[in-house]
Amino acid sequence: MIVGILALQGAFIEHVNILKNLNINSILVKNKEDLENINALIIPGGESTSIGKLLDVFHMKSSLEKKISQGLPVWGTCAGMILLAKKISNDERIHMPLIDITVVRNGYGRQLGSFCIYEKIKGINKPFPMVFIRAPYIEQVGKNVEVLAIVNGKIVAAKQNNILVTSFHPELTDDLRMHQYFLTMIQ
Amino acid sequence: MENRYDLNKNLAQMLKGGVIMDVTNEEQAKIAEQAGACAVMALERVPADIRRDGGIARMSDPQMIKKIQKAVSIPVMAKVRIGHFVEAQILEAIEIDFIDESEVLTPADHLYHIDKTKFKAPFVCGARNIGEALRRIGEGASMIRTKGEAGTGDVVEAVKHMRTMTSQIRKIVGMGEEELMNISKELGAPYDLIQYVHKTGKLPVVNFAAGGIATPADAALMMQLGCDGVFVGSGIFKSGNPQKRAEAIVKAVTHYNEPSILAQLSEDLGEAMNGISVQSLSEDMKLSKRGW
Numbered sequence: 001m002i003v004g005i006l007a008l009q010g011a012f013i014e015h016v017n018i019l020k021n022l023n024i025n026s027i028l029v030k031n032k033e034d035l036e037n038i039n040a041l042i043i044p045g046g047e048s049t050s051i052g053k054l055l056d057v058f059h060m061k062s063s064l065e066k067k068i069s070q071g072l073p074v075w076g077t078c079a080g081m082i083l084l085a086k087k088i089s090n091d092e093r094i095h096m097p098l099i100d101i102t103v104v105r106n107g108y109g110r111q112l113g114s115f116c117i118y119e120k121i122k123g124i125n126k127p128f129p130m131v132f133i134r135a136p137y138i139e140q141v142g143k144n145v146e147v148l149a150i151v152n153g154k155i156v157a158a159k160q161n162n163i164l165v166t167s168f169h170p171e172l173t174d175d176l177r178m179h180q181y182f183l184t185m186i187q
Numbered sequence: 188m189e190n191r192y193d194l195n196k197n198l199a200q201m202l203k204g205g206v207i208m209d210v211t212n213e214e215q216a217k218i219a220e221q222a223g224a225c226a227v228m229a230l231e232r233v234p235a236d237i238r239r240d241g242g243i244a245r246m247s248d249p250q251m252i253k254k255i256q257k258a259v260s261i262p263v264m265a266k267v268r269i270g271h272f273v274e275a276q277i278l279e280a281i282e283i284d285f286i287d288e289s290e291v292l293t294p295a296d297h298l299y300h301i302d303k304t305k306f307k308a309p310f311v312c313g314a315r316n317i318g319e320a321l322r323r324i325g326e327g328a329s330m331i332r333t334k335g336e337a338g339t340g341d342v343v344e345a346v347k348h349m350r351t352m353t354s355q356i357r358k359i360v361g362m363g364e365e366e367l368m369n370i371s372k373e374l375g376a377p378y379d380l381i382q383y384v385h386k387t388g389k390l391p392v393v394n395f396a397a398g399g400i401a402t403p404a405d406a407a408l409m410m411q412l413g414c415d416g417v418f419v420g421s422g423i424f425k426s427g428n429p430q431k432r433a434e435a436i437v438k439a440v441t442h443y444n445e446p447s448i449l450a451q452l453s454e455d456l457g458e459a460m461n462g463i464s465v466q467s468l469s470e471d472m473k474l475s476k477r478g479w
Contacts, residue, residue, distance in 0.1 A: 007206040008441050009225055030442065045201050046225065047261050053223035054441055057434070078201075091260065105260060111284040112307055114194045133197050134262065134284070172197050 001186060004029040004038030008054035010046015010079060014171035018179050032063050040073040040186045041144055045078030045133065045169050048105070051079055052095040065096045073162045073185045074098075079163040082136050091138055099163045100142025107137040107154070121149045122130075122175050130156065130168035137167050159185075195309030195329035198262070199393040202226055202330075202416055206406070206437050209233050209420040211362070212251070213258035215429070222471075223471030226262040226285070228418070229255040234291045234338030234474070235421035235460065244292040246274040249281050253277035256281070257297045265309070268479055270296025272305070279308040285330070288323075289350070292335045298479060303327030311399065315348045315475055317355035317384070318374030323379040323390055331390060332350035333414070335398015338421050340462025342405045342472040344475055345398045350414045351410045352394070398475065401426070401459050403452055410443035427457030 003019055005012045007028035019026045029035060041064075043051070055061045068074050068084075076084045082105055086097040089104050107116070111134055118127035130151065138155035141147060149157035149166075156167040164185060171179035189429075205225025211233060219227050231247045232240065246267050256263045262284035267274035270290055274295075278286050288301055290313050303310040304327035310367040313334035314320035320331045333352075335345030357372060359381060365387055371378040383391050396409030397418035406417045417440055426432045435452040442448040470476065 007204070009223075011200045011202075011203060014200065046199070046203075048203060049220055050205055050223045050225045051259060052436070053221070054438070057223075057438060058441075109263065110256075110282045111195070111309060112279075112282050114198065116190070116194065131194070131197060133194065133201055145422050169197065172200065 001025065001039045002027055003186075004031060004034060004041045006041060006043045006051070006080075008058070009050045010044045011169070011171060012044045015042050015044055018171050018176060022179060023177055024183065024184070031058060032060050035060070035063055035067055038072075040182070041068075041075075042147050042182070043076040043083055044071035044171065045080065047080035048079040048095070049093065052083055052093065055083075055095065061096060068096070068098050068163065071162050073164075073182070075164040075166070075182045077136055077169050077171065078133065081167060084163060084165055086142075092148065099158070099160045099165060100145050101129065101138045101158055101165070102140040102141050103136045105136050106134050106137055108132060110134065110150075115122060117151060119151045119180075121178070122146075123148065125182060127172070128177060129173045129175055131172045132156075132168050135167045189308050191331065192304075192327065195347035196392055198309055199311070199330035202262070202395075205416045206433075206438060206440050207264065207416070207418045208423055208433060209418075211424070213254050216255045217426055218430055219423070219433060220261050222384045222430060223437035224261060224433065225416070226264055227259060227271065227421070228264045228266065228287065229265055233421040233424060235340070235425050236255060236338075238338040238472075238474075240428060246271070246277065246292070252278070252283065258354055265303060266284060266292055267301070268292040269294040270299050270301060272301045275301055275306060275308075275310075278470045279306055283308055286314070286347050288312050288328075290334055290474045294477050300302065300326050300479070311395075312383070313475070313478060314352070316351045316374075316464045317359070317479065318376045320352060320390060320394070321374070321376035321380040321384070324380055324390070325398070328392065330393050332395040332397040332418055334478070335396070335400070336465045337398045337474050339399050339465055340401040340422060340425075340460045342399045342401070342408065343465050345400060346412065347459055348398075348475075349396060349409060349414060353378065353413055356384055356388060356390075357373065359384045402456075403435045406436045406439045407443040407449055410440055416440060422460055427459075432456050432459075
């Protein structure tokens with residue numbers, strides 16, 4: 001099994017390192033061709049406008065959208081969540097509207113609003129260290145979306161079929177459980 | 188369990204593989220964001236103009252910074268003078284995402300840098316070598332950048348600073364543990380951070396390139412030398428076609444290792460900024476000498 005990590009901009013090496021700890025092979029996905037050789041994809045944290053722009057200019061968006069619609073397991077962390085959201089309540093830029101959620105960008109404000117907290121995630125035993133960096137949160141979910149975590153009344157993790165999204169960054173911790181959870185979504 | 192310093196280092200990690208662009212107004216900020224910049228540096232004059240105008244260069248007008256914060260959704264950084272902790276307090280009060288304690292502005296203290304541990308906002312600082320980098324990290328910087336020679340469009344100093352750091356890191360990694368205290372003394376760097384470098388072979392924070400980057404090739408050069416991302420100051424908005432050049436530099440940082448893509452995006456960019464060779468500068472004109 002090979003997990004692709006979208007490597008256009010952002011914290012992609014952190015995901016590679018966690019997967020290495022789990023003995024999972026990964027490749028950096030930088031162009032369309034790389035998408036052909038992967039069984040799943042992680043869209044990392046970074047700047048969503050930056051990654052979205054690069055998806056566009058390197059002509060990867062439509063192939064990627066198609067792959068995900070056809071069932072490629074995908075996990076978006078932070079910026080990745082924004083890139084996969086059907087709606088963004090405070091931005092007209094929609095990137096790949098694949099998961100039926102409405103997201104608020106920079107939902108906790110600027111960097112001074114960044115925080116870390118231990119909270120429960122459905123399907124994972126014991127609280128998980130959640131690192132929020134200028135993070136988005138989910139304001140609304142469609143009826144086919146399963147809510148996985150709520151922190152202070154805001155949805156911060158959700159899943160719809162093959163698509164997983166988290167507002168926080170498990171790749172910035174040494175906790176492997178969220179990555180293990182994602183691996184169970186891959187056939 | 189909140190650890191502000193970790194969160195601040197984490198934000199720097201999110202900027203990796205990206206380009207941070209100097210902008211002087213909302214229009215430029217929007218151009219930068221649309222071109223794919225991962226953050227912008229808000230300042231009143233780009234380094235090339237500061238160099239030309241002379242005089243004292245200070246923190247920018249908070250009102251101007253606030254306008255840029257409103258205009259874009261990406262992180263906004265701004266510069267303070269070396270040692271000017273009140274300018275830093277002011278930037279923190281307007282919720283800046285990153286403070287650059289910068290040699291590009293006129294230093295306010297000839298001995299001490301800001302005690303960055305006193306702040307919630309993250310700091311980035313310039314460095315010419317590993318000693319300087321580790322001193323800044325010891326003071327609480329969450330991110331390092333090469334100093335290069337800002338406002339020249341000449342990449343030679345940035346290359347020198349990055350190569351110096353890499354070679355010093357290799358040396359420290361190869362040392363015996365009994366040698367670490369002495370090298371710590373020689374470099375003027377905190378012992379615990381020397382130990383960290385010895386053990387891991389890297390800096391404990393993200394390291395960007397800055398100072399003199401003017402073309403996609405310059406940006407890719409710095410990435411191939413091992414930088415995590417790139418600051419472009421005067422290089423974009425002092426060029427013939429800022430929009431196109433900005434976008435090309437963003438793409439070059441993503442595909443820094445693919446010459447055929449670099450060739451394509453280096454085509455027809457219009458005029459690069461009209462630079463000054465660092466060699467022609469007298470020693471007292473070099474901004475990179477500021478910082479202690």
